[in-house]
Amino acid sequence: MVTMSILHRLSAVAVAARFSVPHSTSLTATAFTPAFSNTSTRSFARSTSPLFSSPPTRYLLSYDYIPDVLEKRGPYREGHIGLAKEMIEEGTCVSGGPSSVPREGVPNGALFIFTTEDAAEKFVAEDPYVANGIVTGHSIAEWTVVVGTN
Numbered sequence: 001m002v003t004m005s006i007l008h009r010l011s012a013v014a015v016a017a018r019f020s021v022p023h024s025t026s027l028t029a030t031a032f033t034p035a036f037s038n039t040s041t042r043s044f045a046r047s048t049s050p051l052f053s054s055p056p057t058r059y060l061l062s063y064d065y066i067p068d069v070l071e072k073r074g075p076y077r078e079g080h081i082g083l084a085k086e087m088i089e090e091g092t093c094v095s096g097g098p099s100s101v102p103r104e105g106v107p108n109g110a111l112f113i114f115t116t117e118d119a120a121e122k123f124v125a126e127d128p129y130v131a132n133g134i135v136t137g138h139s140i141a142e143w144t145v146v147v148g149t150n
Helices: 004-018 074-090 117-126
Strands: 028-030 041-043 057-065 093-099 109-114 135-144
Touching (some): 057 093, 057 117, 074 117, 109 117
Antiparallel strands (some): 028 041, 057 135, 093 109
């Protein structure tokens, strides 16, 4: 029977192996990987281990557009895209763009990713597409990023 002290020592060995630093000036750590893996190092900064941080929460802003969006958006497009770019520079908007049914080509809405709910609400409040009737509806959803970088 395996005792708890042996399990604790095995856990400590696994953690030590995962984060042991090679004898160099590099800021990489030797990762604890199975023998069949072809990857042996990874950057501390790119780690997604729960030991470093919890998954980030993002906010998805979804827009519904009028059917003739391509014909009517022209006068407001510069302000709409300018607002998105401004918020990207501030670090409150991650990305955004139009969405459509596959192979139809005409946008039926848009999707934006924000770092805070307040930022998503600010975008809606200041967006010329909303003020001028290009957007017929919107929703904001909380999204917890589990995989990928964002």
